[in-house]
Amino acid sequence: MKMKRRVNIYKNMMSGISQLLPFIVAGGVFISLSFLFNSYQSNSEIALWFNDTGKLIISFSLPVLAAFIAYAIADRPGLVPGFIAGALALAGGSGFLGALVGGFAAGYIALIIIKIFSRLPRSVHGFNAILFFPVLGALFAALFMIGVNLVIEPATTTLITFINGLNVVGVIITGLVAASLMAFDLGGPVNKVTYMLGIATIINGDQSILMAAIMAGGMIPPLGVALATLIFKNKFNEKQRNLGKKNWLMGLLFITEGALSYAKESPKIFIPIVMVGSALAGGLVGLFQTSIAIPHGGILVLVFMQNWWGFIIALISGMLFTALSLGLFLPSKIE
Structure with missing residues (x-):
């Protein structure tokens, strides 16, 4: 060995x-x-x-x-x-x-x-x-x-x-911070440690707002970049636009790593944007008190969420912010 x-x-x-x-x-x-x-x-x-x-x-x-x-x-x-x-x-x-x-x-x-x-x-x-x-x-x-x-x-x-004892403001802040950390390194150690914190809150079978916020935070980077490649085609090369189509599925299934290749090219622009987009989604999950007892599955486990509609609003809001911000700040591509 x-x-x-x-x-x-x-x-x-x-x-x-x-x-x-x-x-x-x-x-x-x-x-x-x-x-x-x-x-x-x-x-x-x-x-x-x-x-x-x-x-x-x-x-x-x-x-x-x-x-x-x-x-x-x-x-x-x-x-x-x-x-x-x-x-x-x-x-x-x-x-x-x-x-x-x-x-x-x-x-x-x-x-x-x-x-x-x-x-x-x-x-x-x-x-x-x-x-x-x-x-x-x-x-x-x-x-x-x-x-x-x-x-x-x-x-x-x-x-x-x-x-469990946090008030509404505390829940929003906790969800905001945890969700942003999911986008910090897009599947790296910080992402995984944050994810494990979410698992710790459901290990006894309890519904968890934090777990829902973490899931939303991990879905935003691939979903946001997928939408950006669709709207702002001049900001991405052909390979990135094709990869964007796959990111729809990866984002919906809570696979954060789908956005990693985009971050490698422009990390100083990409990472802060997806972190804020994820934070927005996580904060909204906390605001709407959306909770779940399942750690994975993304959109497939939506039916098992309490206040599932809050999760949809959070995803759409975070995705739109991320896509529009990427379109605004990323430089145009010349092919």
């Missing part, structure tokens, strides 16, 4: 995030369906079933997150200690951040155990995968999580309480 793989924090973290998302999406859809059925008949059996099943699905998300971070670091020996670390983060209240820390710790604990047992006689190597690695890995990961939960649980609780 190469050392580069072991210490690539961002790549290892994203390995866990990519496995986490399907659980959050599936669970979020189920919980959102429970609200939908409840709107027709209060406390109906089918609504309760969707709600309970959705929460059960989401309860697997933190163990899966930590397990696959540990797996990215230590291969199969990291799975069991990682899963245990994530489960204890869920049970101990340290939540998403606790599972992140626990996943990395479990991976390196597994590496240490592998190193130690590699020096033992070959006659005992057959017991490693089925006995020594999972048992010792789980033991030390569980012990480590005692400290993690003691330290991180109060911070997690305070953060979630703070976000």
Whole structure:
């Protein structure tokens, strides 16, 4: 195993995030369906079933997150200690951040155990995968999580309480800032950290205005540039105009990276404009109290949003601002 793989924090973290998302999406859809059925008949059996099943699905998300971070670091020996670390983060209240820390710790604990047992006689190597690695890995990961939960649980609780307790102005400002950060590096580390903050607010199956603002903020750059290539054709070359057609789909599906190639050419003009456009959308989401319990999907999950119409207004406003500003400030192309 190469050392580069072991210490690539961002790549290892994203390995866990990519496995986490399907659980959050599936669970979020189920919980959102429970609200939908409840709107027709209060406390109906089918609504309760969707709600309970959705929460059960989401309860697997933190163990899966930590397990696959540990797996990215230590291969199969990291799975069991990682899963245990994530489960204890869920049970101990340290939540998403606790599972992140626990996943990395479990991976390196597994590496240490592998190193130690590699020096033992070959006659005992057959017991490693089925006995020594999972048992010792789980033991030390569980012990480590005692400290993690003691330290991180109060911070997690305070953060979630703070976000949930914001007044309308606070919600607007928070949505504005978070959405603008989604456009700061268009899929880079700042974008991903902001996205993880949004996930942390829905990890228990709750509806989140912040998650909706973050989603809107991530959709604006590709949608704004797509509209700009349609209206201001003299500002883009033929390749960029053709790429703009693809950005309609990428933007609607919440794939921020679609706008990245445009930013590389004129970053000092492009980035500030898309950040302000995203901020406008995020602020409007906060103003209209639009919320969602699903972290991805873009326009496909519109039906599961509370006050979905606010999301539409936010998208149109941010997209128009971005497109018009790009048309105003970008230099004309000579082909």
